[in-house]
Amino acid sequence: MSSIGLQVRQAVPSLDPVVADYAVGYVGHISSATEDSVLSQQLDIPKEIHFIEQLLISAGGDVTKVEALGNKIQQNLTKKLNDNMAKLSITGDTSKRLLDIDLINNQQRDLDSSLALLQSTTDIEHTGRLMETRVDKKKLQKAEAKIAKKVAKRANQFVQYEASKLINEQKTEDYDSFFLKVNPIDFGAGAGKSKDIKIDTFDLYVGQGQRILSDAQLTLAYGRRYGLVGQNGIGKSTLLRALSRRELNIPKHITILHVEQEIIGDDTPALQSVLDADVWRKQLLSEDTKINERITDIENLKKEFDEDSLEVKRLENEQNDLAQRLEEVHNKLGEMESDKAEGRAASILFGLGFSEESQHLPTKTFSGGWRMRLSLARALFCKPDLLLLDEPTNNLDVPSSTYLAHYLQTYPSTLLVVSHDRAFLNEIATDIIHQHSERLDYYRGSNFDSFYNTREERLKTQKKEYENQMAVREHLQQFIDKFRYNAAKSSEAQSRIKKLEKLPVLEPPHEDKQITFKFPDPEKLSPPILQLLDVSFGYSPDKLLLKNVDMDVQMDSRIALVGANGCGKTTLLKILMGVNTPLDGSVSKNTRLRIGYFAQHHVDGMDLNQNAVGWMSSKFPGKTDEEYRKHLGSFGITGSLALQKIQSLSGGQKSRVAFASLCLSNPHILILDEPSNHLDTSGLDALNDALKNFKGGVLMVSHDVSMINTVCKEIWVSENGTVKRFPGTIYDYKKYILANADASGVVKRH
Structure with missing residues (x-):
């Protein structure tokens, strides 16, 4: 083997030692296989050598030298294999003759026992007789x-x-298996049954015994659309996951689908991927094909026998059973409107931003954000009785989120959505569920705004009741302490003791922790601050992404840049920051201008192995750790959070660290790309207030309609290759989008 190692290193001098050792070991493995009577019959030497050649070439080897080495090794191994096979044909396989037949049988029994142990559901390891468990798993x-x-x-x-x-x-299961396990095909067993969901007094745990709900009740009325809200980390996603896996007691006839993560990319076209998401339809179509094939086979088989023979009667009975089953399948496909499936799938994809061309591209060609949209399209296409969505607008632009909200407003079944997007919840929610303090509070008939106002009133009332009772308790206790041992007043003291004991015990009202963001006030600059004059840009001159763009950003600007994904919004931000150079036109900026940029994928710019204090001190040196911790605390990163590795923080906490770092450059202009992603309600409120009070300019790309309406004074729309100011508010722009939708409700793309 040492000679082979030398030959490998001569052919690829710069080869990494680890790769060299692997290649030599692999050749040794093939060489050993030529000596085994069983393995040698299955050995494909040219295929194995080709694998080694590709490995060495990909590691930097010269193609000619590697192929020459491969041919040499292949000749040697082939000769060795032929010699061994010739020897075995004369002597036989002596290796097995050395083993006693009883030993072989004993080994086989041991192997069978080991396999049985692996495949069984035993709960106790023991060395005696293997016993199948009889434990009821649900009770356990x-x-x-x-x-x-x-x-x-x-x-x-x-x-x-x-x-x-x-x-x-x-157990690892593919999508189809998991879908059918959660939602077995129903041929009428659930007809007429209520699809309301009511789960009484349950506890829910996550991780290592951490309880997120205690004696909670979940009530979901069929056809209602529920918004599930609460602070980051409270367990909303965990509740959705438990529902999607039927870990909570949901009737079997209610179908469930959860959009939790992006789909895995493969060669399946996007449109076919959406069609395949309806596993019932897929299975029924497959069964339809198999039944028809079998019926055709039966017709052909019947011709081979006499009409009155028993074989023909048996085949006719089977044919009748198949025909009856085929009718059930057709009825079920009819209920599902299977014939309209492709048009409906294409309509959903188009509304979520997929052009007619991109619908036929393989799913592996799409980025993570687009694959998440694809997962959303698959869920909408399936129309489950209970649809669970977790932050569905995070990867959507304003046109797509407008389409989604418009689509969900007429969703016929039950919807439970986790979202911090106020405008989205205002449009789609008929009820709000507030998760906090290990409980679920219901606000029926409420969208987000009415929930927020009602909750504030509830908190005020509860706080007032609590304070009044505390005052009564204190007054009674003072009298008791003063006259407990006074003979003349003892009866009155005893009376007050009994009154105090009868008072109901009130808990102080729970209030979400309030945080505040603050961006430092920059010094004034003389205009022009930041201007684009007749700017055109493209990655090739013959294919422009933006053309003839004029834009002026001042110290008092509050600009929202909106439009469909892929229309050049982020490209425009990079031109303003000097990352991209325009092909034509000019960018004018004040020489003292400092820009604070919040990237949509800001996590990519962080060292996740550092803690927040260490990362900020390396990026903006010159302060003490205590100063960094104080600064982070003002953005809600308090206590031990500032000393944890950034990778262990939640998405919202990472965003707060990113905003805290923005401040240290004392920017004149804030350029923000999707700043609302991952922030909970308190974080969004804090960011809105900070941006409104900031003394510099703000230019943001965002899908959060509520934030845009609160912060921004100007709406600029990117479409048709240019950027123009829109004459109206963000809500006027949403009306414009819907007005440009076709009859099916699909948003037209520009």
Whole structure:
């Protein structure tokens, strides 16, 4: 093998030692296989050598030298294989003759026992007779949950609790298998049954015994659209995940679909991917094809027998059964309007920004954000009885989010959506569920604004009741303390003691922790501050992305840049910052101008292995750790959060670190690309207030209609290759989008 190693290094002098050792070891493995009577019959030496050649070439090897080396090794191995095969044809396979037949049988029994142990559902490891478990898993799950609850309550902290192996079984399943497991095909068993969901008094845990809901009740009326709101990290996504996996008791006849993560890209066209998402339709069409093929086979088989023979009667009975089943399949496909499926799928994709051309591209060609849209399109196409959406507008532009809201307003089944987008919830929600303090509070008949106002009134009332009771308690206690041992007043003191004991125990009202952002006030600059004059840009002169753009950003500007994804919004921001150079026109900026840029993918610019304090001190040196911690605290990164690795922070917390770093450059102009993503309600309120009070200019790309309406005074629209000021508010722009939709409700793309 040392000679092969030398030959490999001579052919590829700069080869990494690890790759060289792997290549030599692989050749050694092939060489050993030529000596084995079984492996040698399955060995394809040219194919194996081709793999080694491709490995060495990809590692920097010269193609000619590598191919010469490959031919030499292949000749040697082929000769060795032929010699061994010739030897075996004379001597036979002596390796197996050395083994006693009883030993072989014993080994086979041991192997069978090991396989049975791996495949069984045993809960206890033992060396005696293998016994199949008879434990009821549902009862075991309930018992384990009770134990975990007791342990967590006793420790009053996060605990590690190892549950039964039966519960911890993990199996990787493809989408179709998981869908059918959660939603078995229903041929009428659920007809007429209520699709309301009511789950009484349940607890929900996450991670290592951390409880997120205690004695909670979940009530979802069929046909209502619920917005689930609450602070980051409170467990909203965990609740959706538990519902999607039927970990909570949801009737089997209610179909569920959860848009949780982007789909895995492959060679499937986008349109076909959406069609395949309806696994019921896919399975029924497949069954339809198989039944028709079998019926055709039966017709052909019947010709081979006499008409009165038993074989013909048996085939006719099978044919009748198949015909009956085929009718059921056709009826089910008719209920699903299967014949209209492709048009409906294309309409949904187009509304979410997929052009007619891109609908036929493989899913692997799309970026993460577009694959998330594809997941959303698949869910809308399936029309489940319970649709679960987690922050669906995070990857959408204003036209797509407008289309989605418009589509969901007429969604016929139950919708439960986690979102911090106020305008989106205002448009689609019929009810709000507020998750906090391990409980769920319902605000029926409320969109987000009415929930927010009602909740504020509730908090004021609860606070007033609590304060009044505390005052009464204090007054009674003072009298008791003063006259408890006074003979003349003892009866009155006893009366007040009884009154105090009868007072209901009120908990102080829960209020979300309020945070504030503040951007430092920059010094004044003389205009022009930042201007684009007749700017055109494209990655090639014959294909312009933007043309003849004029824009002026001043110290008091509040500009929202909107438009469909891919129309050049982020490109325009990069031109303003000097990252992209225009092909034509000019960019004029004040020489003292400082720009603070918040990137949509700001995490890419962070060192996730550092903590927030360390990262900021490396990026903006010159302050003490205490000063950095104080600064981060003003953006809600308090206590130990500032010293945790950035990778362990939530998406909203990472965004707050990014905003905190913006301030340290004391910018005159803030350029923000999707600043609202991942922020919860308190974070959005803090950002809105900070931007309104900022003394510099603001230019933002955002899909958050509520933020745009609160902060921005001007709406600029990117479409048809240019950027123009829109004559109206962001709500006027949404009306403009819907007015330009076709009859099917699909937003026209520019």
